[in-house]
Amino acid sequence: MAIEWYLVLSALLFATGAAGVLLRRSPLVVLLCLELMLNAGNLALLAFARSTGTQDGHVFALVVMVVAACEVVVGLGLIVAMFRRRLPLNVDELRGLKG
Amino acid sequence: MEEVVFFAGSIGALGGAIAVVALRNPFYSVLALVVHLVALAGLFLTLHAEFIAAAQVVVYAGAVMVLYVFVAAYVGGVEEPEWEPISGQKFLAPVLAAALFVEFSIAILGTSLKAIGDEGPTIPLGFGSPEAIGTLMLERFLIAFEAASILLLIAAVGAVVLAARKRQDGEPTSSTRTPGREAEEVAG
Numbered sequence: 001m002a003i004e005w006y007l008v009l010s011a012l013l014f015a016t017g018a019a020g021v022l023l024r025r026s027p028l029v030v031l032l033c034l035e036l037m038l039n040a041g042n043l044a045l046l047a048f049a050r051s052t053g054t055q056d057g058h059v060f061a062l063v064v065m066v067v068a069a070c071e072v073v074v075g076l077g078l079i080v081a082m083f084r085r086r087l088p089l090n091v092d093e094l095r096g097l098k099g
Numbered sequence: 100m101e102e103v104v105f106f107a108g109s110i111g112a113l114g115g116a117i118a119v120v121a122l123r124n125p126f127y128s129v130l131a132l133v134v135h136l137v138a139l140a141g142l143f144l145t146l147h148a149e150f151i152a153a154a155q156v157v158v159y160a161g162a163v164m165v166l167y168v169f170v171a172a173y174v175g176g177v178e179e180p181e182w183e184p185i186s187g188q189k190f191l192a193p194v195l196a197a198a199l200f201v202e203f204s205i206a207i208l209g210t211s212l213k214a215i216g217d218e219g220p221t222i223p224l225g226f227g228s229p230e231a232i233g234t235l236m237l238e239r240f241l242i243a244f245e246a247a248s249i250l251l252l253i254a255a256v257g258a259v260v261l262a263a264r265k266r267q268d269g270e271p272t273s274s275t276r277t278p279g280r281e282a283e284e285v286a287g
Binding site: 001002003004005006007008009011012013014015016017018019020022023024026028029031032033035036039042043046047049050051052053055056058059061062063065066067068069070071072073074076077078079080081083084089 | 101102105109112113116117119120125128129132135136139142143145146147148150151154155158159162163166167170171173174188189191192193195196197199200203204207208214215216217218219220221222226227231232235236239240243247250251253254255257258259260261262264
């Protein structure tokens with residue numbers, strides 16, 4: 001398969017994730033959609049690694065996975081803390097930082 | 100053969116992604132993301148990224164998704180209210196996402212990079228194997244490796260600090276909590 005196919009699929013997955021971030025209001029689902037976008041980026045990185053025939057992109061993809069895992073851990077910790085304090089689990093109502 | 104694997108994997112990945120966005124119940128969204136990640140691991144295999152595909156299944160579809168399932172079960176089904184703070188958000192958001200996709204497609208297909216039009220060069224044996232990635236990570240990308248491990252440590256400590264129950268500022272601790280409050284917490 002030509003690399004273009006992988007890149008277009010990656011763009012499609014990224015756009016789907018972005019639509020989810022814009023549409024959904026539950027912070028849990030927003031985090032899931034962020035995962036979709038990060039994985040689309042990983043697919044593009046691996047496609048380019050295949051295209052150039054080097055393995056540097058693989059290391060980059062692994063680091064992206066580590067960063068995604070960190071983001072998930074902190075984000076889920078925040079959601080649990082919000083749930084314990086009985087704050088609304090809705091990204092539109094959590095506007096304490098908005099000023 | 101490769102085409103069949105690619106199209107099966109891309110249908111799975113795309114279907115999972117759309118299901119994550121479209122399903123109302125967060126628990127089903129998490130399960131749809133597992134489908135998406137496994138299909139994506141299959142696509143990684145067609146790109147000869149064997150180690151990344153294995154790490155994707157073990158780390159993502161295994162560990163991270165278990166974390167999501169636990170939190171989704173703990174928080175429970177969150178009712179998303181129907182009111183929209185931005186009028187027309189339901190129509191505007193897909194339009195913006197479609198515009199983003201069109202923009203990416205123009206950038207990809209209009210590029211002057213000749214190399215993306217074919218399958219890529221012939222690769223040596225052991226491309227993307229754990230041995231090759233490990234050598235690269237511990238020699239050329241050692242600093243990135245160490246930075247990633249420090250980041251993981253900080254995230255683990257941060258998650259414990261965030262999710263731990265506060266025992267100061269007047270909140271009753273578990274030893275002083277009355278049974279009435281306990282029942283109220285269970286009900287709430």
